[in-house]
Amino acid sequence: MKRIIITFVQVFLVGLAYGQWTAGTGNVYTTTSTDKVGIGTSSPTTQLDVLTTSATTAAPTTILKLTSKTSGTAEAGIGAGLDFSTQRADGGTGPVANITGIRTGVGTGSSSHGGLIFKTSLSSTLGLLEAMRINKNGLVGIGQPVPEYTLDISNTTNNTDNPVVRLKNLVTTGYTQTRLENDLAATSYFNLFGSAATGTTFGQPRGGLTVLRGGNTLAVGTASSNPLVFATNNSERMRVTPGGFVGIKTTAPTAELDVRGTITSVVDGSYANNGASTYSNTAWHGARFFSNRYRGTIAAPLTVQSNDRLGWLDFYGYDGTALQRAAEIGIAVDGAPSTGIIPGKIYFTTTDAAGVTVDRMTILNNGKVGIGVGAPTGMLHVIAPTSTTGTGSDIALYAGKGAASSNGGNVILGAGANGSGATAGSVVFLRGITNGANGVETMRIDNSGKVGIGTSIPDEKLTVNGNIRAKEVKVSLTVPAPDYVFDDEYELRPLKELQRYLNKNQHLPEIPSATQMEKEGVNLSDISMGLLKKVEELTLYLIEQNKKNEAQQVEIDMLKKQIQNLMLSKNDKDK
Incomplete structure (x- = not known):
């Protein structure tokens, strides 16, 4: 019996280690990593080996099914x-x-x-x-x-150097193809689309680029209103606009072929004569010109120098006999060139009625504009032509059509915004004097808006160092008009108290002293209202005094009458 019990225990333990799982026996697990579990097989080859023998060619067989349910109704997201x-570095997993x-x-019914x-x-x-x-x-x-x-x-992620999608063929011998194919349609499209944001790195497409295959024709083009751009070394070199204009070194060509570069003849040892003739009855038709300039020769070019002309546009008109120059626009070097930098200036000349070519305007490399002066010292420097007849030329600014009407426009003179740390400037007006001396300042508007006439340091909104003549001056009140003096509740200062104040201060109450006026000036609004108040108070004093005078006169008249009666009575007694 003892042997039978031992044998039964051994069989039971073997059944636990290598036997089948019986439903309702709780968790099934093994703690040995070399153990294997077989489903549908008694000889698992991996830790979990699932085998089905019911597979058919009619439909794929489900071998592993994972199901998740909620305690209530079905919900999206489960x-x-x-x-x-x-395993992690710390030993855990x-x-x-x-x-x-x-x-x-969620679906409906049994759908999922x-x-x-x-x-x-x-x-x-x-x-x-x-x-x-x-x-x-x-x-x-x-x-x-x-x-x-x-x-x-x-x-x-920013992938400037790494593509988002990569198709790479690693075959090194024989023939190989990497193909994107659509053979069912009559015309196939290979489309590359980018966002509406502006891109500057070529090699990553922006906008729509389409490679079309239809029949035996292969075309490269763009759809809709997108341009076709060609680039080398990550820089745009040529562009074809939706309208068919071709631009080289320009993103906005204005003709069928618009080249912004060197397409001109070169003459060694001299300047190049380049011209174009235009025959048209339209007034604005003309020719365009591009020019490059070197010193030295073609074989040994040298750097240009300051004041070297880089090119100019001459405009000629036919006078019935020959072409005559009417105006010129020129470009010249303005300052010492350096690597990567050629400072330039633009000058404009016209031919006057006497046939003399005169420089009219110059724009320097720093943006300063001179009209009538070749070396402007301000952003806009205007000098009217000199005259030997004693009559100078006018410099006129109008904000509308003609000299008589402004049409609602504004003439704006002033200084714009200054950079960080810059000192705010002023608007200064100068008057000319005789004998060619420098102009003299007559008026200034400083950076705080204060206007000075006859002074360069205004301390009020309007400071005048001199006399002012006007037919009428109106001053806005900063204090109330003193009509409140005539109010019944107004307490008029007694004359004795006023006399004591005058004896002590030597000036009227509420009126600045002479010393204060000399030091601080006189506020016309305050002083006018103060004096008016004193006049009104004086009027009240006079009215009060008049009342006393009238009462005294009544008493005097009564006394006179009494005296007269006494005199008559005395005379009667004397008789």
């Missing part, structure tokens, strides 16, 4: 997945990837739809992040959680 974890089947909608989400781990702090998704329609999104195309790839 799913079942597989986690992949590895952590997730590195995940594949999850997720429900994307969803997709697959693939996640990977960039770091332990970020955790698992979605890398790819296959939605219910079979659309695949890489970096795009809502794919709109069969394969929809999005990227949010």
